[in-house]
Amino acid sequence: MRRFPRGGRTALAATVLTLSLALAAGTQAATAAPDGTAPAADSVQQYEVSDVVSAGDRTTLARTGTAIDEVRAETVVITADAAHAERLTDLGYHLTALTGPVERGDVRVAAPEDYHTYDETLAAVAEAEAAYPDLVSSQVIGQSHEGRDIVAVKISANVTVDEDEPEVLFTHNQHAREHLTVEMALYTLTELTSQYGTDTEITTLLDSREVWIVPSVNPDGKVYDQESGSFRSWRKNRQPNEGSSAVGTDLNRNWAYEWGCCGGSSGSPGSDTYRGSGPESGTETAVVADFVRGRTVDGEQQITAHIDFHTYGELVLWPYGYTYDETGPGLTADDAAAFQALGGELADTNGYTPQQSSDLYVTDGSINDWAWADQGIFSYTFEMYPSSGAGGGFYPPGDVIERETSRNREAVVTLLSYADCVYRAAGLESEYCAS
Incomplete structure (x- = not known):
C-alpha cells in the first residue's frame, strides 16, 4: 500500500x-x-x-x-x-x-492529484486487507446517495471474530473538501498494520481493542470536489433537496440529537450548513448512524471512543456543541471532566488547542453530540492542519501530508489506550472503571 x-x-x-x-x-x-x-x-x-x-x-x-x-x-x-x-x-x-x-x-x-481519489482510497484498503488478512477486514456498510460504497475497515488481532473488547471508531471526510482527513485514515491503517508485531504498544492495543475506520463518510462530495480537475470548495453531500435547486446537506448538522435546536445550523437548502429536511435525512448520515447503532451487543455499545477528523484549525473539540454550558442532559460534571482531561492529553501529543466545541460557536446536529448523548461514546473532533489559511486552508500542499498525518500518531495511540475506560484520564477510575 x-x-x-x-x-x-x-x-x-x-x-x-x-x-x-x-x-x-x-x-x-x-x-x-x-x-x-x-x-x-x-x-x-x-x-x-x-x-x-x-x-x-x-x-x-x-x-x-x-x-x-x-x-x-x-x-x-x-x-x-x-x-x-x-x-x-x-x-x-x-x-x-x-x-x-x-x-x-x-x-x-x-492540486487534486496530491490526494488519494475515492477509488484509490478503496484500492489502498483492499491492498491492506490482502497484505494483512489476520489484522484487516473491510465491509460495505451502505451506499451514498449516488450509489458509492461507504466502507468500514476493522483492524484487530483475530480480526474475523467479534470479540468482547473495547472498540474505537475513526470517521473522516464528512465534509467533502477536507481531503487531508482521508489521508489520515490511510495513515492510521498503514501505521497500525505495519507496526503490529514490531511496536510493543501497538501490538498490545490491537490484541485488546477493535478499531474501526470509515475513510470517507461523504464519497459523493469528495468525488465532486476533487475529480473535475480543480477543487470546487464543496462541503456538503450531493443529495438533491426537494423543492429547491440547491444541492446537498451538511452531514455534520444532520445527526439526530438536538437537531436544529439552537441556531447552530441552517434551514435553508442553499446554505453550507443546511441541516437537511430532518434528522438523518442525509443518506450518508443514516448509513454511519446505523453502523454505530449496530455495534450495540446485548444492550451495550461496544464503541467507547471516537474521533471525527476534519480540517482545518488544529483543534481538539468535545461535546456539547449545542450549548455553551459545560454540562447538560446526559453530560455530568464527571463526564465533562473526563472529556476535558483526555482532550487535553490528546492535544499534548499533537500541539492542537483543546476546547469544548461551543467555545468556537454553537452547532447543533453534530456527530459528537449525537455519539455521546445517544450512544454514550466519548466522541471528539480533530480539526487538522493548517492552523490558518496561510498553510493552504482546506487544501494544504501535498508535501505536508506525511508530516501532518503522522503528527496524530500518538493521539491515535493515546485514545486507544484509554478505550477501556476514558474516566481514567480524569482520575475517576475508582468510580467508573472496573478492576
Whole structure:
C-alpha cells in the first residue's frame, strides 16, 4: 500500500483584496483562477469578516447560515458565494475578499492529484486487507446517495471474530473538501498494520481493542470536489433537496440529537450548513448512524471512543456543541471532566488547542453530540492542519501530508489506550472503571 502522498507542495499565503460590493448573484462553484486572480462573481471564495470576536459573535454569524472556516483573534474566515457575501454586507458585516492560492517561484499550490481519489482510497484498503488478512477486514456498510460504497475497515488481532473488547471508531471526510482527513485514515491503517508485531504498544492495543475506520463518510462530495480537475470548495453531500435547486446537506448538522435546536445550523437548502429536511435525512448520515447503532451487543455499545477528523484549525473539540454550558442532559460534571482531561492529553501529543466545541460557536446536529448523548461514546473532533489559511486552508500542499498525518500518531495511540475506560484520564477510575 502506498504510504506516502504524491506530489510536492509547499505552504501558500493568502493575500487580501478589497471586496467590491457590485456583486452579481452567485452559485456554488470553483476556487480562484490559476493565475491567482479573484474568482468570477458566480464562484465561491473565502472572505475575512471583521469584528467577530467572541463565541457569541461567531454564533450570531453562523445563524445566518454561514459556514465558518477559521477563527482568528478578532475576525473569522468564511467561504461564501457572491450572493451570500452581499447578504452579509447588507446585515452590517464588513467582508474582505481573500484571493486563492498562487504560484510564486518555488511555492506551488495544492492540486487534486496530491490526494488519494475515492477509488484509490478503496484500492489502498483492499491492498491492506490482502497484505494483512489476520489484522484487516473491510465491509460495505451502505451506499451514498449516488450509489458509492461507504466502507468500514476493522483492524484487530483475530480480526474475523467479534470479540468482547473495547472498540474505537475513526470517521473522516464528512465534509467533502477536507481531503487531508482521508489521508489520515490511510495513515492510521498503514501505521497500525505495519507496526503490529514490531511496536510493543501497538501490538498490545490491537490484541485488546477493535478499531474501526470509515475513510470517507461523504464519497459523493469528495468525488465532486476533487475529480473535475480543480477543487470546487464543496462541503456538503450531493443529495438533491426537494423543492429547491440547491444541492446537498451538511452531514455534520444532520445527526439526530438536538437537531436544529439552537441556531447552530441552517434551514435553508442553499446554505453550507443546511441541516437537511430532518434528522438523518442525509443518506450518508443514516448509513454511519446505523453502523454505530449496530455495534450495540446485548444492550451495550461496544464503541467507547471516537474521533471525527476534519480540517482545518488544529483543534481538539468535545461535546456539547449545542450549548455553551459545560454540562447538560446526559453530560455530568464527571463526564465533562473526563472529556476535558483526555482532550487535553490528546492535544499534548499533537500541539492542537483543546476546547469544548461551543467555545468556537454553537452547532447543533453534530456527530459528537449525537455519539455521546445517544450512544454514550466519548466522541471528539480533530480539526487538522493548517492552523490558518496561510498553510493552504482546506487544501494544504501535498508535501505536508506525511508530516501532518503522522503528527496524530500518538493521539491515535493515546485514545486507544484509554478505550477501556476514558474516566481514567480524569482520575475517576475508582468510580467508573472496573478492576
